[in-house]
Amino acid sequence: MPVSTQPPNRVIPALALSALACVWLLDFGLVQPNRIVSGTGYGLYAATGWLGAVVVSSLLAVAVGLALRPTHKRFWVLALLLITALMALPLLLEMLAQRKLPEDSAYARIGIGAGFWCLAFFLALMLLETLGQLKASRRLQLSTVLLIVAGWWFCATREGLSSLSLIREYANRADQFTQALTTHLSLSLGAVAISAVLAFGLALAMVRRERLRRPLLGLVSFMQTIPSLALFGLLIAPLGALSAAYPFLQTLGIRGIGWAPAMLALIAYSLLPMVRNTYVALMEVPEPVVDAGRGMGMNERQIFFKLKLPLALPVIIEGVRITTIQAIGLTAVAALIGAGGFGTFIFQGLGQAAMDLVLLGALPTVFLALAADAILSALKFQGASR
Numbered sequence: 001m002p003v004s005t006q007p008p009n010r011v012i013p014a015l016a017l018s019a020l021a022c023v024w025l026l027d028f029g030l031v032q033p034n035r036i037v038s039g040t041g042y043g044l045y046a047a048t049g050w051l052g053a054v055v056v057s058s059l060l061a062v063a064v065g066l067a068l069r070p071t072h073k074r075f076w077v078l079a080l081l082l083i084t085a086l087m088a089l090p091l092l093l094e095m096l097a098q099r100k101l102p103e104d105s106a107y108a109r110i111g112i113g114a115g116f117w118c119l120a121f122f123l124a125l126m127l128l129e130t131l132g133q134l135k136a137s138r139r140l141q142l143s144t145v146l147l148i149v150a151g152w153w154f155c156a157t158r159e160g161l162s163s164l165s166l167i168r169e170y171a172n173r174a175d176q177f178t179q180a181l182t183t184h185l186s187l188s189l190g191a192v193a194i195s196a197v198l199a200f201g202l203a204l205a206m207v208r209r210e211r212l213r214r215p216l217l218g219l220v221s222f223m224q225t226i227p228s229l230a231l232f233g234l235l236i237a238p239l240g241a242l243s244a245a246y247p248f249l250q251t252l253g254i255r256g257i258g259w260a261p262a263m264l265a266l267i268a269y270s271l272l273p274m275v276r277n278t279y280v281a282l283m284e285v286p287e288p289v290v291d292a293g294r295g296m297g298m299n300e301r302q303i304f305f306k307l308k309l310p311l312a313l314p315v316i317i318e319g320v321r322i323t324t325i326q327a328i329g330l331t332a333v334a335a336l337i338g339a340g341g342f343g344t345f346i347f348q349g350l351g352q353a354a355m356d357l358v359l360l361g362a363l364p365t366v367f368l369a370l371a372a373d374a375i376l377s378a379l380k381f382q383g384a385s386r
Contacts, residue, residue, distance in 0.1 A: 087151025
């Protein structure tokens with residue numbers, strides 16, 4: 001009797017073999033004498049010894065075996081193995097620190113090599129494929145992400161990883177990091193909130209007056225085509241002139257550089273996805289549903305709030321999701337005009353050739369975008385299921 005009840009999964013073995021090649025061919029970690037020098041790279045065996053090498057290689061081999069003869073139960077086993085591996089992955093860097101970090105150097109630190117990032121990337125892809133095969137719910141997917149983040153947070157607080165370069169960069173800038181997080185969220189989410197109100201009003205105007213559709217869509221589409229740096233630059237001169245002509249604006253922080261041009265540019269970039277999605281969603285509500293509402297005695301206000309808006313909500317949320325992810329990314333670029341946020345760390349790191357400082361700004365930006373995507377996708381799914 002055959003054990004497998006499903007056809008072999010070829011995606012997971014391909015990812016596992018790619019991960020195996022990367023961790024053995026690329027540097028898994030680095031030992032740096034200071035924050036600037038690139039340091040000496042070490043492969044998986046040199047970094048973690050036979051224990052780490054055997055555990056990583058065995059995990060990937062087991063993943064290949066489970067995927068080639070899959071059953072529902074084996075996919076669950078594979079999912080638990082991958083979640084555990086991703087949670088404990090930073091401990092391999094702790095093994096590198098214990099083995100290779102010189103004790104007589106106060107500035108020496110551990111850097112993350114390409115092999116580590118490739119392993120984390122391929123394990124994450126394997127987990128996504130496994131959860132897809134299990135048809136995991138949105139709640140389970142979000143819980144899995146939170147569990148992995150909690151595992152990384154726990155590992156980062158351990159004494160053995162205090163020499164990790166990324167953690168040292170954070171420790172030296174803890175207050176600045178908190179301020180950057182607050183600024184980044186304020187700019188991106190504030191721009192999305194303002195854009196949502198404006199987009200809803202513009203979409204309603206286009207629904208009620210069809211002749212406004214072409215000029216309004218043309219305007220928001222034109223603003224989307226302007227490169228971000230060019231738009232930031234175009235706003236510096238008029239805002240600078242306004243603040244010089246009306247000094248009270250400077251007390252509000254409105255100047256040629258800073259948060260004001262960044263907020264205006266983010267609002268301009270956020271309008272198109274939300275205007276388009278809201279308009280299409282409201283226009284695509286089936287006419288028989290509207291006629292049924294009128295037949296039940298509903299007035300136009302009740303039809304809009306009880307029929308059209310609930311049916312259009314999933315598509316509207318999709319526009320908000322796209323806009324939020326876009327705004328979080330563009331806010332990092334806004335640091336070039338003094339707006340703050342995580343982009344400050346990115347550009348400081350590039351200027352100082354300190355890649356871990358770049359990661360201190362880039363990784364939280366990526367995490368915020370992924371978190372926004374997960375939360376809004378869950379809201380969209382709940383709205384569609386009602």
